[in-house]
Amino acid sequence: MQLTLWTYEGPPHVGAMRIATSMRDVHYVLHAPQGDTYADLLFTMIERQDKRPPVTYTTFQARDLGGDTANIVTRAVQDAVDRFKPKALLVGESCTAELIQDNPGSLAMGMGLSIPIVPLELPSYSKKENWGAAETFYQLVRTLLLERSKMKEARPSREGRRPRVNLLGGTILGFRCRDDIAEVTKLLASVGVDVHVSAPLGAEPDDLRRLPDADANVCLYPEIALTTCSWLQRTFQMPTITTVPIGVGATRDFIAEVGRVLNIDVSAVLGGEVPGQASLSSSQSRMPWYSRSVDATYLTGKRVYIFGDGTHVVSAARIASEELGFKVVGLGTYSREMAREVKACAEKYGVTALITDDYLDVERTVAELQVELVLGTQMERHIAKRLGVPCAVISTPIHVQDVPARYSPQMGFEGANVIFDAWVHPLMMGLEEHLLQMFREDFEFGDGATPSHLHSVAPVKPEASSSAMAVELTSAVSIPVLAEPASAPELARTATTVAEASGAPVVVEVGAPVWSPDGEKELGKIPFFVRGKARRNTEKYAVAQGIALITTETLYEAKAHYGR
Amino acid sequence: MAVSTRLPILGGPDGEGSVQVHLNPEDKITGALCIAVYGKGGIGKSTTSSNLSAAFSHLGQRVLQIGCDPKHDSTFTLTKSMVPTVIDQLETVDFHSEELRTEDFVFIGYNGVMCVEAGGPPAGTGCGGYVVGQTVKLLKEHHLLEDTDVVIFDVLGDVVCGGFAAPLQHAHRAMIVTANDFDSIFAMNRIIAAVLAKSKNYQVRVGGVIANRSADTDQIDRYNNVVGLTTTAKFPDLDAIRRSRLKKCTMFEMDSSDPAVKAVQDEYLACAQRLLDGVPPLLIQPLKDREIFDLLGYD
Numbered sequence: 001m002q003l004t005l006w007t008y009e010g011p012p013h014v015g016a017m018r019i020a021t022s023m024r025d026v027h028y029v030l031h032a033p034q035g036d037t038y039a040d041l042l043f044t045m046i047e048r049q050d051k052r053p054p055v056t057y058t059t060f061q062a063r064d065l066g067g068d069t070a071n072i073v074t075r076a077v078q079d080a081v082d083r084f085k086p087k088a089l090l091v092g093e094s095c096t097a098e099l100i101q102d103n104p105g106s107l108a109m110g111m112g113l114s115i116p117i118v119p120l121e122l123p124s125y126s127k128k129e130n131w132g133a134a135e136t137f138y139q140l141v142r143t144l145l146l147e148r149s150k151m152k153e154a155r156p157s158r159e160g161r162r163p164r165v166n167l168l169g170g171t172i173l174g175f176r177c178r179d180d181i182a183e184v185t186k187l188l189a190s191v192g193v194d195v196h197v198s199a200p201l202g203a204e205p206d207d208l209r210r211l212p213d214a215d216a217n218v219c220l221y222p223e224i225a226l227t228t229c230s231w232l233q234r235t236f237q238m239p240t241i242t243t244v245p246i247g248v249g250a251t252r253d254f255i256a257e258v259g260r261v262l263n264i265d266v267s268a269v270l271g272g273e274v275p276g277q278a279s280l281s282s283s284q285s286r287m288p289w290y291s292r293s294v295d296a297t298y299l300t301g302k303r304v305y306i307f308g309d310g311t312h313v314v315s316a317a318r319i320a321s322e323e324l325g326f327k328v329v330g331l332g333t334y335s336r337e338m339a340r341e342v343k344a345c346a347e348k349y350g351v352t353a354l355i356t357d358d359y360l361d362v363e364r365t366v367a368e369l370q371v372e373l374v375l376g377t378q379m380e381r382h383i384a385k386r387l388g389v390p391c392a393v394i395s396t397p398i399h400v401q402d403v404p405a406r407y408s409p410q411m412g413f414e415g416a417n418v419i420f421d422a423w424v425h426p427l428m429m430g431l432e433e434h435l436l437q438m439f440r441e442d443f444e445f446g447d448g449a450t451p452s453h454l455h456s457v458a459p460v461k462p463e464a465s466s467s468a469m470a471v472e473l474t475s476a477v478s479i480p481v482l483a484e485p486a487s488a489p490e491l492a493r494t495a496t497t498v499a500e501a502s503g504a505p506v507v508v509e510v511g512a513p514v515w516s517p518d519g520e521k522e523l524g525k526i527p528f529f530v531r532g533k534a535r536r537n538t539e540k541y542a543v544a545q546g547i548a549l550i551t552t553e554t555l556y557e558a559k560a561h562y563g564r
Numbered sequence: 565m566a567v568s569t570r571l572p573i574l575g576g577p578d579g580e581g582s583v584q585v586h587l588n589p590e591d592k593i594t595g596a597l598c599i600a601v602y603g604k605g606g607i608g609k610s611t612t613s614s615n616l617s618a619a620f621s622h623l624g625q626r627v628l629q630i631g632c633d634p635k636h637d638s639t640f641t642l643t644k645s646m647v648p649t650v651i652d653q654l655e656t657v658d659f660h661s662e663e664l665r666t667e668d669f670v671f672i673g674y675n676g677v678m679c680v681e682a683g684g685p686p687a688g689t690g691c692g693g694y695v696v697g698q699t700v701k702l703l704k705e706h707h708l709l710e711d712t713d714v715v716i717f718d719v720l721g722d723v724v725c726g727g728f729a730a731p732l733q734h735a736h737r738a739m740i741v742t743a744n745d746f747d748s749i750f751a752m753n754r755i756i757a758a759v760l761a762k763s764k765n766y767q768v769r770v771g772g773v774i775a776n777r778s779a780d781t782d783q784i785d786r787y788n789n790v791v792g793l794t795t796t797a798k799f800p801d802l803d804a805i806r807r808s809r810l811k812k813c814t815m816f817e818m819d820s821s822d823p824a825v826k827a828v829q830d831e832y833l834a835c836a837q838r839l840l841d842g843v844p845p846l847l848i849q850p851l852k853d854r855e856i857f858d859l860l861g862y863d
Contacts, residue, residue, distance in 0.1 A: 127662070131662070138707070142710070231707065231711075235711070336663055337662045337663065339657070339663045340665070
């Protein structure tokens with residue numbers, strides 16, 4: 001157990017809330033103290049829902065703890081059933097309420113209500129939000145299908161109808177689920193496959209009862225739906241389509257798998273797709289062509305770090321490496337449940353996966369790897385901002401700007417277009433290396449210049465004092481856009497150089513070359529977006545040559561060396 | 565299922581001030597019929613368990629056999645191999661149980677029987693009971709117990725400590741395997757004492773005796789009559805059973821044209837059916853060690 005300021009996932013009852021909120025006619029009675037009602041804000045503020053989540057909190061208070069808290073549960077359950085008339089009721093407790101051990105699920109089961117009750121046992125201190133969502137979805141599906149599961153029915157006949165599948169795993173507060181479902185529905189329609197039920201997002205309890213009438217399940221988000229998909233496979237012999245169609249390659253693989261599992265001809269759609277070829281006619285997505293056009297050469301070899309939930313990280317690594325030509329220098333996930341897939345993926349790119357729920361580990365890794373682009377969650381956006389590295393958000397947890405008003409899926413061919421734009425724009429298109437050489441003396445590209453799109457909001461910079469200047473110049477890849485005073489870690493990072501500048505003695509790690517003030521100053525003249533590379537190359541050169549102190553000369557010798 | 569899985573707890577809750585640690589209610593197995601197989605070391609618990617599992621599967625039941633012995637040799641006649649244990653697998657993921665998949669520690673054996681080996685610490689160290697507890701927790705988390713009809717715990721030789729009695733917290737019936745000899749009946753008497761102790765707080769009851777490797781059962785009968793125990797099944801000392809172990813298969817894969825083999829198969833099926841129909845809970849008091857010493861033997 002450790003104290004932290006921020007976490008990637010909430011407690012498991014937040015996962016249960018996501019399931020309840022994603023569906024219609026499902027209500028969740030949550031045994032929780034007053035303070036736990038804050039979770040409503042996630043749905044109204046970040047996801048911008050137009051209604052409160054369908055959750056009734058028991059909101060017990062300190063004085064209730066002296067009395068009968070169990071009574072509060074049964075009263076809340078009865079009130080919720082009378083008022084909201086749900087078709088299924090989830091009953092559980094928050095992490096705080098788990099400690100008073102009222103076992104609200106059993107209490108509700110004993111009330112003799114006429115609607116299906118799903119008691120939720122979500123161990124708050126060993127499991128997290130996505131697990132809670134997956135478990136809740138599974139328990140709900142199983143409860144509603146329990147009678148049907150005992151009938152040993154045959155698979156539905158395909159006679160006289162189009163094949164149909166369920167789309168499982170989309171939730172509120174997932175990453176672009178609303179648009180992904182629309183996009184995958186379109187994609188499936190293009191190969192003649194109908195969507196039978198999409199759940200939990202948009203479904204009601206009766207829809208879950210007819211899940212087995214589909215021919216297969218599409219496991220869109222394994223974090224949420226894998227448990228349910230494997231139960232449906234075990235119990236109703238429903239095959240699972242497991243490819244997650246994020247990226248052009250994965251979308252093609254997805255269509256091929258749909259064809260294989262449903263035994264249908266998908267060549268009409270796949271025929272227009274020419275893997276490995278880049279032209280506007282070789283794919284339904286513009287991504288392959290855009291990423292190989294001459295103007296995109298600056299993408300090649302960009303050092304990218306990827307962190308997020310398992311599904312999005314594995315997909316992003318494939319896109320980054322195979323479709324955009326980036327170099328994946330590191331990746332990781334906070335989803336322990338997906339650690340296996342992520343580790344296997346990391347191995348494929350010759351890196352070690354970071355499996356952690358501590359954002360400080362991620363920050364440290366991003367800083368050490370000197371990356372040029374971070375693909376991550378809301379937290380990596382902050383990390384990247386602090387380190388002055390471009391970033392695109394690819395996974396939950398998200399902030400309000402990641403729930404855009406416009407259509408912006410991640411899945412399918414349109415999703416690949418969206419991804420291309422979202423990842424490439426932070427990289428300052430138009431500032432390719434040959435342009436930099438031509439315009440490097442131009443005032444607009446100086447370190448002090450405010451990017452034109454931030455002109456109206458950028459505060460006027462006060463004349464920097466010489467020491468602040470030193471900090472500015474020496475920080476690894478500082479973007480002046482932020483125009484914030486350097487944060488504490490940043491100061492710590494640059495302390496060595498500053499200390500040296502002020503004549504204080506410097507403790508130098510053996511083997512690691514140190515930058516002299518003039519060398520550091522000269523490095524500062526190099527535009528920030530290639531400065532990281534220049535710094536790395538110079539340090540590599542210095543180590544190779546056994547140079548302990550990097551001066552202006554060393555910098556140019558290194559430049560000459562690598563230029564040869 | 566005829567057997568009632570809900571029994572009142574004897575003697576009510578523990579007395580005031582008790583520090584007895586109870587099973588976490590969330591770890592309770594609901595739905596499935598749970599049978600724990602006990603008996604003296606080497607008496608044939610694993611043979612009995614695996615053949616019973618096979619018999620249950622032939623009766624159309626979904627069966628899960630959990631080997632609770634650190635030597636993890638309970639299920640090999642079902643799986644035809646020495647499968648990795650739960651503890652082995654937890655070690656590979658540095659005890660982050662979330663990373664485990666069902667197929668890492670559950671292996672489908674003969675006729676669809678699900679097989680798990682809990683594994684455990686090296687002899688003389690650690691706590692075997694902890695391992696059984698973790699295994700049950702993991703099986704619950706992976707929803708394996710919800711869609712299972714019969715769970716068989718095959719337990720280490722003797723009740724040597726509270727830890728090894730852990731399966732008794734989950735079981736409805738404890739079946740005791742014994743031969744018609746002094747040592748195994750003496751051990752059975754001590755197991756009955758352990759079950760009685762657990763039945764104060766849990767629903768476990770002695771279900772009956774399985775006489776193994778015995779042509780006669782006179783000594784077992786003598787003990788049964790005194791304490792009020794019943795024999796649920798009898799198996800002779802048949803060479804085909806010994807051979808089935810060496811062939812690493814269950815009795816149901818042996819040549820059933822041999823009438824002796826067929827008889828053993830039928831007895832396992834009958835025993836499984838009796839357990840399904842529900843063997844009455846036996847509330848029996850064990851004998852004192854001196855009493856049993858005097859009781860057994862020749863007149």
